[in-house]
Amino acid sequence: MLTLEGGGPNGPGRSRRHRLRRRRPWPRLRLPRVPAGAFDLAAVLALLVLAGLGILNLYAVGGLPLADHQAVVVLAGVAGLVVFWRIRARLLTLLGWACYGVAVVALAAVLVVGSEANGAQRWIALSGFTFQPSELAKLGLLIVLAGVAGSNRPDWQRFLFSLVLAAIPIGLTVLEPDLSTATLLVVLTATMMILGRIPARFLVPLFGGALVIAPLAVGLLRPYQIDRLTAFLAATPANSGTGWAVYQAHIALASGGLLGQAGNPMRQLLAEYLPERETDLALASLAEQWGLVAAAAAVAAALVLVWRLAVAARVPRERAGGLVAAGLAVLIGVEAAVSLGGNLGLLPVAGVPFPLVSYGGTAVFVHLVALGIVLAVRRDGARRRLWSAPSWRHARPRLGRFAALALTCLLLVFAGYAWNLQNTQGAALRLAGQSQMTRCITLPAPRGTITDRHGTPLATGVDTQTVLAVPALLRGRPADVDRLAALTGQPADAVQHTLDTLPATTLSTPLADVPPATAGQIAAAGLPGVVLVPKPARRYPEGALLGPMLGFAGIATPTELRRWPGLSPTAIVGRAGLEQSYDAVLRGVDGQDCFTVDPVGEPVAQSTIRAPVPGADLRLSLDLPLQRYLTSTLAGALATEPHGAVGGAVAMDPRTGAVLAMASLPSFDNNAYGPPVDSAALQAAARAPGQPTLEHVTQLAAPPGSTFKLVVAAADLRAPPWDPGAVIPTGGSFTLGGHTFNNWRVLPPQNLVQAIAWSNDVYFYKLAAALGPDALTGTAGEFGVGQPTGIDLPGESAGYLGTPQSVTQAGGTWYGGSTVILGIGQGYLTVTPLQNARWTAAAATGNLVTPRLGMATGSGTYTALPAPRTTPLPFAGLLGPVREGMRAAVTSGTATQLNSLPVPVGAKTGTAQDPSAGGSGLDDWMTAAAPFDSPSIVVTAMVQGHGDGASRTGPVVRQALDYYFAHQQDILATPPVQQVAGG
The missing domain is CATH 3.40.710.10 (DD-peptidase/beta-lactamase superfamily)
Structure with a gap:
């Protein structure tokens, strides 16, 4: 490199050199060119892919209002990225302290004026805008720790200052309580100490002491957090609580297929069964709504972003800039790994959202701004100064690429597990998902007639049918209620009152028993939410003449349920006599009238109807x-x-x-x-x-x-x-x-x-x-x-x-x-x-x-x-x-x-x-x-x-x-x- 004239980077030498160029032609010396990596297009595209997938997921599960809100935040974040990309590296320290100070003040304010949800105060609401200070604390702590750990201070000072600076936001975050973010801040602090080359003699006792006192942290857990940990440690997830949430995440991953449920009119109902679909389980929701291709794209984009940040950590000429990039790479990688592991049930559901995919304006904005800052320090590092010292003189972040490689392997292992889950349990999980959103009314099969050798009936069914109503589907249509009341010969007000007083989750309620002619009229009316069910009564015209021989039919007992696996507990079966001996012939196959229900069990639409198969008749040798x-x-x-x-x-x-x-x-x-x-x-x-x-x-x-x-x-x-x-x-x-x-x-x-x-x-x-x-x-x-x-x-x-x-x-x-x-x-x-x-x-x-x-x-x-x-x-x-x-x-x-x-x-x-x-x-x-x-x-x-x-x-x-x-x-x-x- 040729030095034309002395002076600092912004001193007189630089302007004089330019003046000399204008006076006379100098020899064509090839000066260092700004590398193409000064603006990391791949990282920006990865961020935009993640943000775009998050908006698509929110549109699928929450409609335009939720998606529009996230899109506005993303646009604001992109603007912030562009603004902070233009800053100079020398402003990094000032920016970090400003961010850190605002975050600490806001965290303290949250404890006083914060909005409460789920037993925690984590947000500050200002005229319709909600702000989560703990997300800003990640960025502020990242930059100030990079400055401290990357400074030339003695090792003990770097270690002590780092601990003090980290303890303040971590402590305030624990008090909210927001243990998931506090844990991320602890991980971030440890990462920055390792990357900043703080000697092991300081770190080993610190980490050892942390392991010793870690069990004491269980006392800080809230009941829902204990449930999450218990569900993770349990061999089989429970049917409620966090275990149920993980089970629903598995169903969502299996239900999405390659391209998701985009064309399914029931997609909104499917989404309702997945809790935390906008935040903690957003990745599972993305897979359900837009397919495994979209989920794989999110994981791939996160990997690209982690590696581009890890590479960016080696470009800046200042240690602090490299530490910011490396720390952000680890932070995003950890967030992605913990979120993906929680969605798969391989890690506890820790309340850690997937970067930029999960709903959260503050988190999205901070991530985009953080990338802008990394691009800024990368740009400064990519512009080689004629007077700059050789790159080997600047110690790069320790283990930066190794951490990126470890996170990549972990994410790939998780992705492999997801693929195996789809292949081995996909069919069963999809069936479970369909089953949980379906409630069926049994349509009893007409039982076969028993006759003597000439065809004279000895045991018959009855022609009466029971009219069942599905309250959730019928009570909101007064005209249909009036029509049904007229057909069944009941006052319309009485029918409406019956429907209104029943819980919304009631699948069906009997309204009347009607003869065949009336049943035919009701069926012809085609009233939604009205089901006709044959009355399962049995009549024996000869009474005591054949009583012990014919036996009787009744509700299945445990003995019959063991004898006929898969039999409905309410099925009518032969319990004695010929009714029992020839039950398999006489019983037939029950049908079903099925309805789709929401997660609380309220019917929302009719699903499928399977007509019953009547039982066969039995002719006896009796005369x-x-x-x-x-x-x-x-x-x-x-x-x-x-x-x-x-x-x-x-x-x-x-x-x-x-x-x-x-x-x-x-x-x-x-x-x-x-x-x-x-x-x-x-x-x-x-x-x-x-x-x-x-x-x-x-x-x-x-x-x-x-x-x-x-x-x-x-x-x-x-x-x-x-x-x-x-x-x-x-x-x-x-x-x-x-x-x-x-x-x-x-x-x-x-x-x-x-x-x-x-x-x-x-x-x-x-x-x-x-x-x-x-x-x-x-x-x-x-x-x-x-x-x-x-x-x-x-x-x-x-x-x-x-x-x-x-x-x-x-x-x-x-x-x-x-x-x-x-x-x-x-x-x-x-x-x-x-x-x-x-x-x-x-x-x-x-x-x-x-x-x-x-x-x-x-x-x-x-x-x-x-x-x-x-x-x-x-x-x-x-x-x-x-x-x-x-x-x-x-x-x-x-x-x-x-x-x-x-x-x-x-x-x-x-x-x-x-x-x-x-x-x-x-x-x-x-x-x-x-x-x-x-x-x-x-x-x-x-x-x-x-x-x-x-x-x-x-x-x-x-x-x-x-x-x-x-x-x-x-x-x-x-x-x-x-x-x-x-x-």
Whole structure:
């Protein structure tokens, strides 16, 4: 460099040199040119990008007023940038002290006259203008610390002066309290000390002491700040408070996609769910409203700004200027990192806004002015003086670029986390966001009808519909309220009063129940905020005739909710009987009428409607006239019995297991379950004798008496201790081990067929003793004794078939007499009427069927249900003598009352002692199959009372068979069904 004449930078030498240039031409010496970096266009553009993105976010979440206010502040800040860019570096110290002094005075004034919000006084309001002194304190402290740390004073003075200067604004800021800004001021102070090369012997004790006393700062935290810290430390954010805010930030980041919600008409509502969307969570809001591209641009612009400031720190010839640039780089980088980390939940939400993007006039203005000051010192440093000392003589800020690199890595890591969050949890978060702003009214699916085999309804829904109103959408439209009131037949004032008195968050309220015609008129009117919901009532036209069999439907219990995951807690499900067994068929799929709600839960618009899918109808194998007739005859048999005596009767097709009728008495009317529930009727049924809520054919087990002799006879045919045709002496009693077992009457010697026909107890005493318990119980098991039949009804009793092993395990004793009385259906043995009918059908046909009530399902067109499994008995070919005995019982034995029927019948009677039965403690049984050469029906009846020898059940069976054969063609005729493949 060539020095033409002495003098300082502004001394006479400079002007004289210029005069000499004008006098004569000097040699063309290349003087240092002002570098292009004197005005950092990249930094200015980065600032403008950040400010512009902030304005876009405010426009999206707050509309033009908020965006205009921020735009005015940005323009003022740009003007300030231009003004301060023109200042000379020598004015930097003066500017810093002025800024610092004003900030300190203003911070002190805030404590006296400041505006309060959220429990803190941080602002000064002057004629509509709000000013936050703590933001100005950042700039003032930055410049004065740069001057002190960058001075040539002794190290201890630089350290001590820096601490004193920092303590004043930090202390005043803590008193507001504004702990987030106070923390930034502490970080700024530490940064300036490190960058200013204050020796480690001063800094290490300072930082060590700060770490020791840091836990004491928890006592200074306000409740909301503790909530923020707790939410950050918690493994899973809570559903409210700060944890909820971070969760909403995640939803916002996931919902924005690449380009945001700019075209979504619900964007304003989406924005309402994100708290602090203008300030602390502005970056998440920017991503939601304008997409991840905009958020990435903000982070990239912040990185550009940090690096341009870090580079600018190496240009100024004065240490103070470099420290200002480096300190501002770290400050902006820390603000960006803390804000981004808080938005992602990686750092506590500390109340630190994202630079220039978050709303805040003071912060935006100060940041722009600060850049102008850095540009000013950069410009002075870029203008090389001919008399300037070499750059190596000026110590640059220590670790400036390293700090920028560290902040860059941190921001990039945070950005990578955001990208991973979008990829791995984006779909779930978007669904959560949609779910939280949606409230739905359930539209119950019409439950399918249950009919008999001919289509006669046995269980139906009701046609009534409930009119629901959404108060928030309807009450502000008087004309629609008047129209709805007229359609429902209510005074308009009453409807309006109902809507006005409900909270705004009420999703719906019932106004009236209307018939189908009125419901159609309301639907045609298309009134917004009016929903028609089918009334979930169930009606049973036959009442007590089929009460225990059909069961009832009601609100789902915890058991049903576990059985059907995803079921609505208010869903109507089958709770008993066929309603429960075929609930999946009958229930259908509920629909939804959904509404969009704001964050407080107030509906703002209708969203989507999903119509319900009606349940399918269920056709039973029952013939309703036969059911009525069988129940009537059973009621006649019980009419002379003591109050509370019970009875059950079943008519079944022995070839398929299809149940044609099933009577249970006493019974109850399942219409009592409603809705609405008739509590009085249900309590009366619960207290009534005879357990009317039980289905006695499948749930009442009793000793079968002599009807069990069919099973004992089958056991004899498998491994006969004597030939079935052999005549065995019987008489009036049998003695074994000193115990005498009586016959029901004195009978002559008989063979197996005669013993079945006359129900000879002594014959079967001897036969049971000869067979032994294992042969008896083994054969009984193959007839299904002691096992559920598998009928499609819940709660079926398995009965009880004891064995020597099971009785011993239960603490009892199996004696020889136990085997003897088992031979006549007493002792360790109870069965249901349906089990009895099942073994009767097996003895008559050789096949063990699975009883079934459900025949087909569908709506209009029916599809047959799969046929239940039929199991051939392994000894079916040996059962001829059993069938002969059944037939002989009708022609000449104990069941001759059936001999008058128009078809041949095989039957067996029975009487059993039963201490649990009413009256004399006897169970009266009869079971029969007809026509006996090719059976198409089995009828079994049981009555607990004082009769014996089928004196009560005989008429029930006889009349049922008589009715069946008189109407067989009509009973078995059914509408066509589509057979299931392989069924």
